[in-house]
Amino acid sequence: MKIGCISWSHRNSFANGEMDIFKWMEHCKNDCLLDGAEIWNNHFESLDESYLQKIKEKAAELNLPVYSVATKCVFGGFSDDEINAAKSTMRDWLKATDYLGASIMRISVGGERLRDAERQIKVFDSITEVICEGEYPEITVGIENQEPGVVQNVADVKKMKEISDGKLKVILDNGSFLDKEDSYAFLEEALPDAAVVHAKFFDIREDGSDKILDYEKIKMILQKKCYDGYISIEYDSNEPAARDVPKIASYLRKLL
Template sequence: MISKPIPSFVQFILLLFVNFLLLSCNSKPKSSKITDQKLTIKAKSTSDFKISLAQWSLHRAFKDGSLDPMDFPKIAASYGIYSIELVNSFYLKKVNDKTYWKTFKQRCDENKVSVGIIMCDRLGNLRNPNVKERIKTVENHYAWIDIAKYLGAHSIRVNATGKGNADEVALNAIDGLNKLSKYASEKDINIIVENHGGNSSNGKWLASIIKQVDKKNVGTLPDFGNFCLKRDSDKNCLSEYDRYKGISELTPFAKGISAKSYDFDKKGNETKIDFLRMMKIVKNSGYKGYIGIEYEGNSLSEPEGIIATKTLLEMVFTELE
């Protein structure tokens, strides 16, 4: 783990204090007051990496209505972050609303924010053993590919995991990805698979899937944290794949990176994940592009967690230069 104190530590504390003040603005439904004040300076970047913000980092606020999904471009910009990753489940009722997406795109343009990825859930599973249902799942993704194209995104993230015999799940997932990639290629959109539970949290298994699909527009979205292979009834992880091995196996096919974070020590390091070690793996793989903040912890508020993750990534970027 990195042992150096976070640069500009006083600034970091001040930023967290600002967020405590802003939290009171989030109690009213659909409030966007958090977007009315700059929280921090523009995110640092390197010649290889830039920082993006995954919408899931604020999933509690979007779910309880204290933040409006339409405001996400402005919210991201308030953190000094100018590329976003949408979660489609916050927009399911708007999937066919062209007026909504026109306005959303205008919000992006107004805040100089780009959309990189749309995370697609609740559309079925591409590894479904039932052929008709698998085809239906493929077709359910078409509208989100169209939205991704309209918004200028490069990829949609899909699910291709499931319980059962790993070889059988693999064959079904390969078929589903192949079918979906055909439509996506016509729109110049990538299909990316995240390690997202079940067999997909086995890096070797997922890398094998991508190799067998062998399409230029099919790749991975390696997530630093999603390597649990088995959970108990209380969702506690019973078996976990080696996260560093998994990232090494998945980054050669990466078209995005998800920097998952949960909690931080007094020096600003993530307590479960060695970010410097992870980013060295990412860099050595040859990946260049956005690193998406995805805070999923409970100790800090969502705004605090975003800032802590951003600060840590910026420190790691400095170490890598």
């Protein structure tokens, strides 16, 4: 397993101007000693090739691969125009993901009444349609489970897998549950269909462990299922991420 981080963890540092993508990448490599970086769409200044090239060069300079790009596709009220706009968004971000050499693209799905069965199928069909255009066969596309959301339980993952013929994966958020005890069963059952695991940390101890989720238990599940992908730190706290994510990364390295 490799350890990375999604830049959403440092959203407050981006918002107040303390960080941009380049400073964040340096922090990930030099302070957190991470194996790779996952960049959230809100932290891109643009998708211009010249800007993406600078990110690519920084990744090479630091030996810090961008393994995932995280974006959002909004289906709104599911009119034809809104569905086509969501597919267009996906194509734009697939192109950027490919340019950066990332192998995973995470999609967060937005829209009205996403738990409606017909709309859920429309989301899966629409995203699969773009995947099947075949422009980026090396990129694995996943939908992040969110509560509430278009994918939020094991039944949804199975439905997504069936409708997409296995082309769509889950970006497994192990903390996106109102009842955190549900996290462990979901992790165990959905892990075989996960492109990456988002490791949520909410309230950490001094050693970097979490007070909410039991990472000893999570470690046992990951090992049992022989997971060998990225563990992507997602720090869901308003405490200083630049101070705390290095502690979390150190804790995970020792644990795993």
